[in-house]
Amino acid sequence: MGIKNNKSFTLVELLVAVGIVGLMLPSVFNIFFTIIRQQLILVAFTEMKQQGDSAQRNIKNLLQNRAAFITDITYGQLDFCPPLTTPTPVFSSSLYFKDRDGVRVLLYQEPITNRIASDSAAPHTYYLTTQSVVVSDLGFTCYHVNEFTPPIVSAHYTVSKSTAFKDITLPYSFSVKLRDY
Amino acid sequence: MSIKKSFSLIEVLIFVTILSMFLVAAASIITVSMRQNTIKVNTIKAVHYNEQLSEWISTEKETEWGLFITRGTPAGNTYCFPTDALDWSLPVIGNPLDLVTGCSSTLENKYRRFATVTTIGSPVARVEVIIHSDWQEAGNTYKTELNTVYTLWE
Numbered sequence: 001m002g003i004k005n006n007k008s009f010t011l012v013e014l015l016v017a018v019g020i021v022g023l024m025l026p027s028v029f030n031i032f033f034t035i036i037r038q039q040l041i042l043v044a045f046t047e048m049k050q051q052g053d054s055a056q057r058n059i060k061n062l063l064q065n066r067a068a069f070i071t072d073i074t075y076g077q078l079d080f081c082p083p084l085t086t087p088t089p090v091f092s093s094s095l096y097f098k099d100r101d102g103v104r105v106l107l108y109q110e111p112i113t114n115r116i117a118s119d120s121a122a123p124h125t126y127y128l129t130t131q132s133v134v135v136s137d138l139g140f141t142c143y144h145v146n147e148f149t150p151p152i153v154s155a156h157y158t159v160s161k162s163t164a165f166k167d168i169t170l171p172y173s174f175s176v177k178l179r180d181y
Numbered sequence: 182m183s184i185k186k187s188f189s190l191i192e193v194l195i196f197v198t199i200l201s202m203f204l205v206a207a208a209s210i211i212t213v214s215m216r217q218n219t220i221k222v223n224t225i226k227a228v229h230y231n232e233q234l235s236e237w238i239s240t241e242k243e244t245e246w247g248l249f250i251t252r253g254t255p256a257g258n259t260y261c262f263p264t265d266a267l268d269w270s271l272p273v274i275g276n277p278l279d280l281v282t283g284c285s286s287t288l289e290n291k292y293r294r295f296a297t298v299t300t301i302g303s304p305v306a307r308v309e310v311i312i313h314s315d316w317q318e319a320g321n322t323y324k325t326e327l328n329t330v331y332t333l334w335e
Binding site: 031034035038039041042045046049053084145152154170171172173174175177 | 211214215218219221222225226228229232233236237239240243244245265
């Protein structure tokens with residue numbers, strides 16, 4: 001009397017199992033990649049916001065607390081800012097100013113790594129953003145509302161970051177009135 | 182003689198029940214996590230829109246205080262700011278802010294943004310500005326607010 005031991009799967013059972021797994025796997029991977037994508041975008045937005053806010057804070061502090069005169073590119077002409085016109089005076093990609101002690105400071109967009117940089121005559125270069133984000137469209141302008149008040153400096157820039165799924169950007173635009181004028 | 186070592190119905194039912202409980206729990210965690218991520222990203226954007234408007238209003242105040250204070254009233258004037266091109270051209274009705282009408286969700290086709298300007302004192306000594314952005318997400322309304330007080334000397 002022989003004992004028949006049916007321990008193996010049949011071909012049909014295997015095909016059904018593989019079919020079900022094959023149907024489920026794309027959905028599982030789709031969910032997985034959606035979560036990864038969302039996480040990357042969230043991290044990118046957080047990073048961009050930190051960098052953009054930090055640069056804005058630093059530029060405002062620098063101008064409010066240190067700038068005495070906005071100058072031309074040669075640092076020769078003091079108080080370079082024209083009266084306010086409509087539209088606002090033309091934006092340029094850099095800003096030159098002197099502090100109360102005559103120290104020259106330049107704010108500009110570093111062209112190779114696309115960071116916002118601050119140069120002072122020492123010479124010292126400080127970067128106001130890191131290379132983890134790209135800064136573009138940096139612009140400055142300044143104007144006097146009337147001849148007796150300190151000039152107002154307006155600035156704008158765009159912070160962007162590429163993720164594997166999406167390029168995202170945050171625009172910044174702000175103004176600051178000089179205190180040390 | 183044939184020996185078939187198959188599972189009983191009870192065993193299969195218990196297995197399927199445990200597996201389905203696990204799957205339902207995992208699916209709900211994933212759904213909540215994905216929704217929270219989306220809300221976080223949208224909140225960052227909404228906060229940025231608020232701050233963008235706050236900076237612009239601050240420039241308005243710096244440029245001409247006398248004109249700036251005419252934008253508000255002691256009861257509060259509400260303005261809608263539907264695009265990145267900011268101006269005071271769209272006053273809307275609605276106070277408190279949750280009842281604003283006439284301001285559409287045009288920013289990214291998702292956010293609507295408005296601000297209430299309230300003057301304090303006579304003559305005006307301070308101006309309080311409440312900036313509000315809100316958006317719809319999965320049937321819920323989310324909002325962020327930014328409250329700033331402006332004075333002539335600051």
